[in-house]
Amino acid sequence: MNAFEKVAELRRIGKFEEAISTLEDMAKEDEKNPDIHYQIGWTLDASGKSSQAIEHYEKSLELGLQDDRNGCYLALGSSLRAIGKYTESEKFLKSAILEFPSDKALKMFYAMTLYNVNRSKEAISILLQLLMDSTLDDELKVYKRAIDGYAEDLDRVY
Numbered sequence: 001m002n003a004f005e006k007v008a009e010l011r012r013i014g015k016f017e018e019a020i021s022t023l024e025d026m027a028k029e030d031e032k033n034p035d036i037h038y039q040i041g042w043t044l045d046a047s048g049k050s051s052q053a054i055e056h057y058e059k060s061l062e063l064g065l066q067d068d069r070n071g072c073y074l075a076l077g078s079s080l081r082a083i084g085k086y087t088e089s090e091k092f093l094k095s096a097i098l099e100f101p102s103d104k105a106l107k108m109f110y111a112m113t114l115y116n117v118n119r120s121k122e123a124i125s126i127l128l129q130l131l132m133d134s135t136l137d138d139e140l141k142v143y144k145r146a147i148d149g150y151a152e153d154l155d156r157v158y
Contacts, residue, residue, distance in 0.1 A: 007039055016047035034063035038072050041079075050079040070100040078109050086116040104130055125151045 001009070003026060010019035023040045030036060041056030057076035065072050073096030080089035093110040100106060107126055114123035128151035132144050140147070150156075 004035070004039060007043065011043055011046055016043055019043045020047070032063055034060040034065035035067065037063065038065055038068065041072070041075060045075060045079055050082045054079050070096060070103050070106060074106050074109055077113065081109070081113050081116060086113055089113045090117055104134065121154055124154060
């Protein structure tokens with residue numbers, strides 16, 4: 001089992017402090033490794049320390065994280081949103097969607113952030129599109145064309 005697998009297992013069983021300690025030791029030896037910073041952020045986040053996780057997500061992206069870059073953006077945007085930094089959350093999630101336009105999870109979290117910045121119309125539009133693109137419900141599929149139209153402009157009067 002490599003070090004990251006060990007950390008993932010520690011995180012899975014709720015041994016967050018041990019996982020963080022292991023990662024911090026790894027960071028001392030390889031401080032410019034974006035994967036280590038991402039894992040530190042993820043573990044801090046999982047332990048309820050979102051505000052502390054943010055700096056590690058940012059550092060990971062600055063250092064050029066490649067693997068799971070979209071996941072890091074999502075975690076960063078979600079953490080910023082969770083601590084009430086909605087404008088920053090919006091900025092990171094929007095840039096992530098430009099880089100990863102097919103990532104539905106990014107769009108979902110972006111919609112939640114739009115709600116927090118009083119842009120509910122855009123948020124609902126995104127959520128309707130996500131719903132209709134992913135539903136398996138035959139009753140909803142019948143209304144796909146209509147709902148797609150409403151998603152474009154909820155205020156349109158016919």
